[in-house]
Amino acid sequence: MAQNRPNPFTRATEIRYGLPKDSDVNITVYNLSGQKVATIVDEGKKAGYHTARWDGRDKSGKKVASGIYFIRLEAGDYRSSKKLILVK
Numbered sequence: 001m002a003q004n005r006p007n008p009f010t011r012a013t014e015i016r017y018g019l020p021k022d023s024d025v026n027i028t029v030y031n032l033s034g035q036k037v038a039t040i041v042d043e044g045k046k047a048g049y050h051t052a053r054w055d056g057r058d059k060s061g062k063k064v065a066s067g068i069y070f071i072r073l074e075a076g077d078y079r080s081s082k083k084l085i086l087v088k
Contacts, residue, residue, distance in 0.1 A: 001073045001080040008085035012055045021047045023075040030070045056086050
């Protein structure tokens, strides 16, 4: 998983990732307290390169506060985390 772009971001950010084989993919955003904020992707994906987008909203659709968030990608046995910065 590549670092999100842009970072910091104001409206939305993109997360690019590549899969060597077909996999179930889960991409989740967490706040600094480790609480789940939103699930961006939770589905099977074909091998290849993909892009996910987060618009700074939580799971209920409300805009989240400015701050630092973490994004976690899980695909098969692979796990990766990155830090996101949202500014308004």
